[in-house]
Amino acid sequence: MLKHLFKLIWNKKKQHFLLMVEILFSFLIMFAVFTLAVYNYKNYQRPMGFDHENVWALSYYDKDRSGADKDSLALFYEMVKRTISHAPEVAAVSFVSNNSPFTMSMNNSVITRNNKTAQVDHFSADDDYVGVLKPVLLKGRWYGRADDGAALEPIVVNRSFETMFFPGEDPVGKTIKVGDHDARIVGVVQDMKDKGDYKPLGPGLYQRTTRSSYSWLSRMLIRIKPGAGANFEGRLYKQVAGILQDATVEIEHLDEKRVVKNNITLIPLIVFGVIAGFLILNVSLGLFGVLWYTISKRKAEIGLRRAVGATGAGISRQVVSETLVLATISLVVGLFFAVQFPLLNVFFMEESVYYTAILLALLFIYALVVVCAFYPGRQAAGIYPAVALHED
Amino acid sequence: MLKNYFKIAIAVLKRRKFFTFISLFGISFTLAILIVLTAFYDHLFSPGYPDYKRHRSLYVNSIVQEHSKHQSHNQGPPSLYFMQRFVTTLKTPEKVAISSIFGPTNTYVNNRKLVINIKYTNQAFWDVQEFRFLEGRPYSEQQIAAGEKVAVISRETRENYFGDAPAVTGRYIQTNNIQYRVIGVVDNVPKTLLYSYADMYLPYSLSATDMANKGYNGSYTAILLGRTAKDLGAMQAEYAAMISKVPLDTASFNSIQGSADTYLASFARVLGGKASGSSGVPRFIIYISIFVFLFMLLPTINLVNINTSRIMERSSEIGVRKAFGASSGTLAIQFIVENLILTFLGGLLGLLLSGVILAMVNSSRLIPNAHLTINFTVLAAFVLACLVFGLLSGVFPAWRMSRMQVVSALKAN
Numbered sequence: 001m002l003k004h005l006f007k008l009i010w011n012k013k014k015q016h017f018l019l020m021v022e023i024l025f026s027f028l029i030m031f032a033v034f035t036l037a038v039y040n041y042k043n044y045q046r047p048m049g050f051d052h053e054n055v056w057a058l059s060y061y062d063k064d065r066s067g068a069d070k071d072s073l074a075l076f077y078e079m080v081k082r083t084i085s086h087a088p089e090v091a092a093v094s095f096v097s098n099n100s101p102f103t104m105s106m107n108n109s110v111i112t113r114n115n116k117t118a119q120v121d122h123f124s125a126d127d128d129y130v131g132v133l134k135p136v137l138l139k140g141r142w143y144g145r146a147d148d149g150a151a152l153e154p155i156v157v158n159r160s161f162e163t164m165f166f167p168g169e170d171p172v173g174k175t176i177k178v179g180d181h182d183a184r185i186v187g188v189v190q191d192m193k194d195k196g197d198y199k200p201l202g203p204g205l206y207q208r209t210t211r212s213s214y215s216w217l218s219r220m221l222i223r224i225k226p227g228a229g230a231n232f233e234g235r236l237y238k239q240v241a242g243i244l245q246d247a248t249v250e251i252e253h254l255d256e257k258r259v260v261k262n263n264i265t266l267i268p269l270i271v272f273g274v275i276a277g278f279l280i281l282n283v284s285l286g287l288f289g290v291l292w293y294t295i296s297k298r299k300a301e302i303g304l305r306r307a308v309g310a311t312g313a314g315i316s317r318q319v320v321s322e323t324l325v326l327a328t329i330s331l332v333v334g335l336f337f338a339v340q341f342p343l344l345n346v347f348f349m350e351e352s353v354y355y356t357a358i359l360l361a362l363l364f365i366y367a368l369v370v371v372c373a374f375y376p377g378r379q380a381a382g383i384y385p386a387v388a389l390h391e392d
Numbered sequence: 393m394l395k396n397y398f399k400i401a402i403a404v405l406k407r408r409k410f411f412t413f414i415s416l417f418g419i420s421f422t423l424a425i426l427i428v429l430t431a432f433y434d435h436l437f438s439p440g441y442p443d444y445k446r447h448r449s450l451y452v453n454s455i456v457q458e459h460s461k462h463q464s465h466n467q468g469p470p471s472l473y474f475m476q477r478f479v480t481t482l483k484t485p486e487k488v489a490i491s492s493i494f495g496p497t498n499t500y501v502n503n504r505k506l507v508i509n510i511k512y513t514n515q516a517f518w519d520v521q522e523f524r525f526l527e528g529r530p531y532s533e534q535q536i537a538a539g540e541k542v543a544v545i546s547r548e549t550r551e552n553y554f555g556d557a558p559a560v561t562g563r564y565i566q567t568n569n570i571q572y573r574v575i576g577v578v579d580n581v582p583k584t585l586l587y588s589y590a591d592m593y594l595p596y597s598l599s600a601t602d603m604a605n606k607g608y609n610g611s612y613t614a615i616l617l618g619r620t621a622k623d624l625g626a627m628q629a630e631y632a633a634m635i636s637k638v639p640l641d642t643a644s645f646n647s648i649q650g651s652a653d654t655y656l657a658s659f660a661r662v663l664g665g666k667a668s669g670s671s672g673v674p675r676f677i678i679y680i681s682i683f684v685f686l687f688m689l690l691p692t693i694n695l696v697n698i699n700t701s702r703i704m705e706r707s708s709e710i711g712v713r714k715a716f717g718a719s720s721g722t723l724a725i726q727f728i729v730e731n732l733i734l735t736f737l738g739g740l741l742g743l744l745l746s747g748v749i750l751a752m753v754n755s756s757r758l759i760p761n762a763h764l765t766i767n768f769t770v771l772a773a774f775v776l777a778c779l780v781f782g783l784l785s786g787v788f789p790a791w792r793m794s795r796m797q798v799v800s801a802l803k804a805n
Binding site: 021237267279286 | 495505
């Protein structure tokens with residue numbers, strides 16, 4: 001049966017060539033669409049790992065402070081922080097580095113352990129970070145006053161960091177080289193999706209700010225008690241801008257920043273999806289039209305088949321299977337190209353993303369072909385042998 | 393003759409309505425999407441309000457500092473200090489506009505938060521960029537030198553801060569706890585214009601941070617305006633000669649690179665990450681061409697498929713005309729003309745459709761203050777796309793058809 005169908009198609013290979021090219025390209029487009037969709041959906045499904053509701057980011061861009069005296073800076077900025085935390089609407093305040101959640105800035109450090117080297121996100125935050133963003137502690141503790149006199153600088157790492165550098169070990173209490181000095185890991189937190197809902201998780205470490213950090217720190221995260229509104233924001237702004245003379249001050253809401261950050265990922269995806277959808281609709285209409293036309297050309301053959309005993313359902317099945325064989329030929333070629341992506345690891349995505357996408361694209365193209373062939377098949381089944389044979 | 397082709401084409405289109413629908417759908421949507429994409433490209437890279445002089449301007453938006461031994465690398469905009477010491481002193485440009493990349497600040501009006509993006513500029517900025525002043529005027533060299541707290545604001549800022557007040561020149565606007573006297577109001581600029589956009593423009597002397605910064609890294613961009621487009625080469629050469637002589641100011645880097653580029657190249661360079669040499673524009677154009685080609689490939693193959701089917705259907709007509717002496721060439725031309733008519737019809741629909749889409753994009757405020765239009769560049773691209781599309785999808789079927797034997801053509805039906 002299959003051999004017979006293949007022969008039928010092979011005899012008309014010239015006529016079917018363009019159709020096959022079209023199916024091949026549709027498959028490749030759907031492969032790209034599903035790869036992006038699966039990749040982003042997988043990232044979206046993972047938990048955020050922190051609570052960004054009711055958190056404001058207060059940035060102050062000041063003139064160069066690197067020459068100023070360390071202790072007087074520390075005294076001044078600790079006073080600023082205390083002033084802000086004293087407001088009844090504020091729950092917690094933490095100084096953070098500029099790569100705070102939902103910003104564009106990145107800060108990386110290269111970490112090496114047991115012959116494994118990788119770039120990890122390097123965050124700086126003070127002891128109250130835990131109260132502001134509420135990260136999920138998996139092991140150990142967040143650094144705090146207890147580390148004041150410690151010989152080694154305390155750091156907290158995330159889950160991806162643990163699995164990358166400490167497979168099968170407990171990292172708490174171990175030392176690792178960060179930059180040019182050693183640091184002791186005191187805790188492990190769940191990975192935070194701080195770059196947006198659709199971003200992948202990666203290894204990261206949180207370093208404790210010290211008294212000398214105030215020369216470059218320029219942002220605070222503030223957790224607000226629910227219910228404090230724009231009224232309080234205006235007062236807070238005036239207060240801070242009054243203390244920090246000469247600095248440009250800005251207050252942003254993390255939930256708004258999250259929407260903006262997500263849109264940067266989503267809008268191109270939606271545009272690409274709409275264009276791909278239009279292309280596929282175009283192809284399916286064309287496929288449908290060509291099949292329909294081919295059936296009307298093959299009336300004599302189908303009439304003959306009916307006359308020697310083929311049932312209507314059989315004919316309809318034959319039309320659909322013919323199209324499926326046709327699609328399979330192009331899909332085999334398409335698979336050859338698609339499989340190169342996971343094999344060569346082109347875009348550093350997980351292999352499972354590509355394989356899921358290939359499977360979905362295959363199913364989609366088969367479904368599309370069946371839908372397009374179904375009506376012409378029904379039409380072919382309705383041909384009466386007497387009428388068809390008489391016509392020729 | 394052409395009139396006859398036209399009549400036949402319309403008659404054929406009416407005969408098989410479903411096929412006509414598929415063809416027109418394919419053509420019109422493909423062209424609509426191309427037009428919308430061109431409109432975006434046009435908006436981003438063609439000269440427009442207020443940056444009309446792009447053909448004789450060069451743009452500077454970053455310098456790269458590197459150390460060959462320590463693997464350190466720093467790419468970013470130069471500082472006000474760098475611009476004033478090395479860039480505004482260049483001899484070839486007629487004028488050099490320097491301005492900071494806009495930075496946000498907040499202000500609160502009636503318990504409502506207003507984000508105001510501030511740009512610090514020099515006086516030449518107002519000569520290089522041709523802003524429409526709705527009222528007032530820009531600040532002068534003397535006002536900058538005296539450090540007067542004056543501001544030029546955008547129309548949007550006037551509406552948000554002062555409400556419906558007809559004239560606000562002379563009134564005060566407060567942000568960052570500082571009162572600025574408004575001396576001018578300009579029409580809005582879309583946020584996509586990095587070198588022009590801001591909600592509030594201030595003299596650079598008011599930025600305490602920038603005035604104190606004596607390093608090379610900062611947040612400033614420059615526009616070098618030549619007298620004519622011919623000056624571009626000379627300005628580029630002068631900039632390159634200047635940057636090779638810049639003394640190093642820290643031990644952490646041992647080279648400084650950078651260049652003055654045309655508008656498109658200044659962005660392609662940042663994306664490409666190369667400080668000097670090729671800007672990456674050719675590569676950028678190749679990528680775009682590949683994308684457009686791939687995008688048009690599928691609808692074209694589809695159209696060829698449909699056209700082949702349609703033309704085969706008319707084999708009896710072809711047979712009769714060939715039997716009466718029409719050459720393959722005449723027939724091929726007829727079918728190509730028919731195809732072009734169909735393509736132009738689809739194109740016209742596509743133009744209408746893209747008009748609707750652009751109107752929707754404009755009203756959705758996807759890019760605030762941007763007004764995407766079908767302008768002459770886009771229209772020219774559209775006519776060209778129509779022609780290429782019609783020829784691509786008409787040539788192959790016409791060629792197949794013209795090779796048909798008279799006998800088989802007549803017998804087929």
